[in-house]
Amino acid sequence: MDIWQIVRITIRRWYVFLAVVAVGIATALVTTSGVKPQYSAAMDAFVNAPPSRASAPTGSVENSGGVGFAGSLEERAMDADASRAQIHKMGLLPTYKVSWTRAKLVLSVSVTGPTPDLARRTVEEVVAMANRHLVAHQASTGVTAPGAQYSIMSAAEGANLSPAQYPGRSRQRIVIGVVALAAAVGLAVALDGFVAARRRAAAGGTGRPDSLPDAGSPRSPLTREPDPLGDPLASPRRGGDTPGGDTPEYETAAVNEDTVTIRTGSRLGAGPVPPDLDRSGRPR
Known part of the structure; x- marks a missing residue:
């Protein structure tokens, strides 16, 4: 097919x-x-260098690599389990993603949540936490003046929200x-x-008889066509035997258990069972 x-x-x-x-x-x-909608929020942030870089102490962000060092530092800090646990305690989503792109000097934060408000507040809090962590790190190295510190600033006023998605x-x-x-x-x-198949069966199907019909019936195997020369069961009956005609007539053999009785005109004869029939009269 x-x-x-x-x-x-x-x-x-x-x-x-x-x-x-x-x-x-x-x-x-x-x-x-039953698939629940999911909402995505993302925010990009930049590392803002201080206007004054004079007399930076040893181990400061300025002496460690400047903007590139600050971005890598906050990427590792925000990706740590301690930061995620703190976000979780605030009732926000700890499944956020954070990455620092050296080519663009951009710190990217994104998250997917069940509500747009929860996703938005999560990314905004991660950026704010990164800024607090960077300020605390610089204070630990002796840079306490706000004008001499690096900071994390968001690139836009708020997070970018995506339409609802059905994963x-x-x-x-x-x-x-x-x-x-x-x-x-x-x-x-x-x-x-x-x-x-039903149509073919209805058009060409024929039933098979369960049993043979009685002797003498048109469907019986014992009913034979007249054959005066070769059929021992058919004998001609001349017109002399039957008044009113000269046309030969034939009779059908009636079979019992032991003998075959052949009626030929007015004569009745009996003989042994022919070899081509069994004792019940059926063809062998």
Whole structure:
């Protein structure tokens, strides 16, 4: 069966195809209705260098690499378990992601959460925490003047929010749709084959008799065509035996257990069972 035969059968059984597809669509909608939306928020921040860099102490951010060192320091600090635990204690999302891009000198923070407000507050708090950590680190090295400290500043007023996303919903619907299409075509082809088989059986089927008919019946194997030359069970009956005619007539043999009785006109004779019949009178 090639593709064109399948297409023709599907068109012929269109009602089966559409019914199964409709069931598949309903199943996909019901199954994926429980997928919860997810909201993403992201924020970029820059490392702001101080206007005055004179007399920087040893071990300060300025002497350790400046902006690049400050960005890498906060990337490692915000990615640590201690920072995530602190975010979690605030009721925010500890699953945020933080990365420092050396080429752009940008500290990026992003997170996905069940509500847009929770996602927004999480990224804003991570950026604020990074700034507090950087200020505390510089204070520990002896740089306490605000004008001499590096700081973390967000690139925009607030976080960038993305529209609601439904993770996995599209993939589930596609899988259910493909299965529904395959099932619809398969059922249409199966129904078409079943109907065709029933029609062939109704058109050409014949019943087989359970038992042989009685001797003398037109369907009986003991009913033989007249053959005066070769059939021992058929003997001619001349017109002299039967008043009013000269045309030969023939009688059918009646068989019992032991003998074969042949009625020929007005004469009745008996003889042994012919070799081509068994004791019940059936052909061997």
